[in-house]
Amino acid sequence: MIALYRPGTGILHRAPAGVKLAALAVGALVLSLYPHNAVSIAVSLGVVLALYGIAAMPIRVPVLEIWRLRGIIVLLAAALVIFVSPLAAWISTGRVVAILLLASLLTLTTRMADLVEVLQRTLRPLPRFGLDPTAVALTISLTITTIPVIAGFAERVRDAARARGVRLGVRAAVPLLVLTLRHADDVGDALAARGLG
Template structure:
């Protein structure tokens, strides 16, 4: 797969005209932080269920396809299921459902934000927040790009894991850890290299805060990841 096709997987933004889509990226990220604190303070399963229902309603109003939303949770299930079993045995069913439910709810909320927010908008928000650090030699644009790519590359890693897992099953090697880990690492390294080449081709490898950078070299607006 070419570098450009890999670059196309950097974002999972789902275009739309909903209120959530139109909300500023900074407001959504701040709301996500507040919501995460609220989720951790939930102490009953009915309250957790109501929070889930409200989140799913928001996703429905934003017209997020259910298959896309479910894909965001599928990779977490590999961790959630063993966690549920462990909590069930050590702390009881109520605590187990509460802990795993909080985890899945926070992942769902984060996915809702990323699915309705362009990477460029996130990048601008991060850069604005980090601008005061320029006085101590930190490049806000470069740090913001790293943060934005981190947010967007999580689904890419999950997708790569799913593809490798399917290939492992197709070869009948479900019980071989090496048949999963080795191809997974190789695929991730290849995709990371392709993404790096795509970003470098767009001038992101140059210092966006360098006043001596020529036109098209700075990683500013022309190098936004969308």
């Protein structure tokens, strides 16, 4: 799950968006391609959590992010334990959690406008291929900001079901889909009102 920007004055908040985006890309590549063992994954997760501390985020912020990822974590870990090994489950799940926490930290410490500006500069060669860099950057930023919104909708659906003492199971997809489509309509109307739709 990816969180939304939180104002702050720490070193990570002040760092240029391009540097943070590049650091995320390098971090994700290292975590994905480097052959890890149980200790290096623990160290990687420790480093990521330390970055949250450097960003002056309380420990509950990454803990909440991990809690929101619990479905992915449990499913991935269980599948790997069953079909591969507990060690593979720890390494692969740790990699995914570390990368998602890094992405979340980027959005927590970077204004979306700054991120869009960096993406537009990075995507400047796209017109040669018939693509509009502004539209692509806007699409990426909308995707990033929509992830926590949909996660919030899922939480609301779960809370409402719990309050009524009902277990929705797969049926929870219906109210979640309705809320998501309503949000998409609202975003579309807002973009159209600004001449971007």
